[in-house]
Amino acid sequence: MAGGEVKKDPANLELSPAAMQAMGEEVVRRATHYMQALADMPSVGDYTGIEALCRAMREKTPEEGSPLESLLDPLFEEWIPRSFNAAGPGYLGYIPAGGVYTAALADFISDATNRYTGVWNAAPALVQLEANALDWMRDWMEFPPEARGLFTTGGSMAMFNAIACARERLLGNAIRAGTLYVSSQSHHSIVKAAKLAGIAHDRVRLIDVDASFCMRVDALERAIAADRRAGLKPFMVFSTAGTTNTGAVDPMDEVADLAAREDLWHHVDGAYGGFFHMVPKLRPLLGGLPRADSLTLDPHKGLFLPFGTGALLVREGEALRALHSSTAGYLPEKQDEFYDPQQYGPDLSRDFPGLRIWLTLKFYGAARYRAALGEKRELAVHAAEEIAKIPGIVLDAPPQLSLFAFHLESKGLNTIEAQNAATRKLMQRVTQRGKVMLTGAMVGERYLGRVCVLSFRTRSDRIETCVRHIAEETAALLAEAAR
Numbered sequence: 015m016a017g018g019e020v021k022k023d024p025a026n027l028e029l030s031p032a033a034m035q036a037m038g039e040e041v042v043r044r045a046t047h048y049m050q051a052l053a054d055m056p057s058v059g060d061y062t063g064i065e066a067l068c069r070a071m072r073e074k075t076p077e078e079g080s081p082l083e084s085l086l087d088p089l090f091e092e093w094i095p096r097s098f099n100a101a102g103p104g105y106l107g108y109i110p111a112g113g114v115y116t117a118a119l120a121d122f123i124s125d126a127t128n129r130y131t132g133v134w135n136a137a138p139a140l141v142q143l144e145a146n147a148l149d150w151m152r153d154w155m156e157f158p159p160e161a162r163g164l165f166t167t168g169g170s171m172a173m174f175n176a177i178a179c180a181r182e183r184l185l186g187n188a189i190r191a192g193t194l195y196v197s198s199q200s201h202h203s204i205v206k207a208a209k210l211a212g213i214a215h216d217r218v219r220l221i222d223v224d225a226s227f228c229m230r231v232d233a234l235e236r237a238i239a240a241d242r243r244a245g246l247k248p249f250m251v252f253s254t255a256g257t258t259n260t261g262a263v264d265p266m267d268e269v270a271d272l273a274a275r276e277d278l279w280h281h282v283d284g285a286y287g288g289f290f291h292m293v294p295k296l297r298p299l300l301g302g303l304p305r306a307d308s309l310t311l312d313p314h315k316g317l318f319l320p321f322g323t324g325a326l327l328v329r330e331g332e333a334l335r336a337l338h339s340s341t342a343g344y345l346p347e348k349q350d351e352f353y354d355p356q357q358y359g360p361d362l363s364r365d366f367p368g369l370r371i372w373l374t375l376k377f378y379g380a381a382r383y384r385a386a387l388g389e390k391r392e393l394a395v396h397a398a399e400e401i402a403k404i405p406g407i408v409l410d411a412p413p414q415l416s417l418f419a420f421h422l423e424s425k426g427l428n429t430i431e432a433q434n435a436a437t438r439k440l441m442q443r444v445t446q447r448g449k450v451m452l453t454g455a456m457v458g459e460r461y462l463g464r465v466c467v468l469s470f471r472t473r474s475d476r477i478e479t480c481v482r483h484i485a486e487e488t489a490a491l492l493a494e495a496a497r
């Protein structure tokens with residue numbers, strides 16, 4: 015390709031326009047072919063000999079370069095396929111998303127133009143696109159105009175920034191006195207984020223849940239009172255708008271009331287469920303969400319973006335700025351009118367998540383997003399109805415949003431251990447059939463099977479297949495248990 019030029023002048027890393035064009039076309043050709051093939055790929059790739067493969071892949075620093083095609087071949091043929099098919103329509107495990115193509119194009123543009131968007135002054139119009147995307151999220155979540163936010167690499171980092179923000183605002187330097195409250199069904203990333211933000215494990219309280227896996231506000235109130243009696247300072251409570259295990263939506267309104275009475279910072283973890291607030295029909299269920307002091311969103315879940323896009327909204331934007339704003343002699347002077355990423359987040363140099371989100375939302379428009387999110391919920395409701403009819407299946411958590419959980423029970427399966435083992439086997443066997451990937455979760459003593467519909471690529475045909483495979487594998491497992 016550019017081989018001749020390389021030999022003569024090795025220090026020149028620039029490529030000719032013709033070479034760049036050819037390389038780009040080759041990548042787009044392979045990527046679009048891959049996306050077209052997603053539906054027929056197995057839900058989990060071939061893992062035979064995967065450790066040996068990884069060991070064999072260890073390599074020395076390449077001293078000489080290689081042609082691009084020789085690098086793309088093993089990537090697309092050997093390495094990408096040996097993974098969970100997380101982008102495919104059958105990905106119903108964990109929390110899916112898909113990864114819309116427009117985001118890949120936006121990242122290509124960001125990387126190719128390589129503008130500096132960490133500081134407003136360096137690319138004001140580009141930063142404005144990011145500010146617009148944040149404003150749209152603020153509006154969808156019915157946060158007030160003074161709310162500010164930031165795009166992060168994921169929900170975990172959004173949580174970290176939220177805790178740091180609340181800690182700074184409510185504890186100042188007296189960090190060790192502060193106590194933080196989550197439910198036993200909260201995402202583990204919160205406890206990790208707390209530790210990163212200086213709130214040790216012995217200051218985090220796990221609050222019990224009710225029969226629907228929602229946080230018990232009476233238990234929360236008691237825990238807060240006990241900590242106050244012990245001379246500690248309760249400062250932050252988390253509720254979840256859709257838990258990862260069972261999709262439970264905590265009573266956010268009641269938690270908000272309690273937080274207001276007790277002067278606590280109320281954070282809502284909407285990493286899975288937050289974007290369902292865009293769907294008018296689901297707003298009543300998520301009614302308390304706009305009252306949060308801060309909110310985690312994960313565009314790489316509910317907006318179907320590729321991994322690496324989380325978001326945080328903070329009701330009082332000033333609190334976010336108070337935490338992050340800093341200055342240096344070599345940086346341009348601060349201005350107040352326009353959103354400036356480095357004043358609202360921990361990064362200085364960074365990639366440009368704003369374009370990924372802006373381009374995608376402008377391309378599709380909010381109406382199509384509401385339609386897609388509404389459809390994913392309808393698919394989950396339909397699947398849960400059908401699966402609940404299967405003999406031997408007990409529905410533990412019907413879908414509040416687009417996720418539900420269940421377990422197996424029958425005459426031959428009369429201990430909880432036997433039921434757990436059978437439910438686990440059901441998840442594995444359905445996944446082994448290759449059309450859908452399902453994962454379960456331990457919830458207390460029970461292993462629950464679960465289905466989460468949130469990939470934009472999952473449509474009704476795949477849901478029918480999922481229901482059929484669950485029915486067939488359940489029947490087989492029950493027959494084995496009865497023997």
Ligand SMILES: *Cc1c(COP(=O)(O)O)cnc(C)c1O
Nearest residue numbers: 168169170201203258285286312
């Ligand atoms: C995914 C998830 C998180 C963690 O977000 P990441 O983007 O994976 O860091 C937190 N809470 C809930 C409810 C989630 O579903």
